[in-house]
Amino acid sequence: MVAKLVPVAFVFLAGALFARRGIISSETSKAFSEFAFRFLIPAFLMESLYIADLRRVFNLPALGAYAATAVVSAGVIAAVAQLQGITAERRPCESWRPARSIPPMWQSPSSPCCSVT
Numbered sequence: 405m406v407a408k409l410v411p412v413a414f415v416f417l418a419g420a421l422f423a424r425r426g427i428i429s430s431e432t433s434k435a436f437s438e439f440a441f442r443f444l445i446p447a448f449l450m451e452s453l454y455i456a457d458l459r460r461v462f463n464l465p466a467l468g469a470y471a472a473t474a475v476v477s478a479g480v481i482a483a484v485a486q487l488q489g490i491t492a493e494r495r496p497c498e499s500w501r502p503a504r505s506i507p508p509m510w511q512s513p514s515s516p517c518c519s520v521t
Contacts, residue, residue: 408448415440 419436422428
């Protein structure tokens, strides 16, 4: 399996090395990366899924353990958020204020909506 990843790694490394040395432009290096991300890696994954033993992949006890862990983790996070006073109340943008001062990462400093002071 590792041997099949060698061409993908080679394309990444060649693009980075050639761009660093100035042999190709950064735009061409970006094209190398795009080719690897959009074609080589999906092709590798498709082949791997095709030859995989799906009975091992869809092991019900393993999937159940994963789901149970996800549910317990979500419950712990919700409990900690409740204890910390962090809420997810939905209000109009102009009146929204967090329980604690948490800077919103999704908005620019000049955004007129939902400014936190």
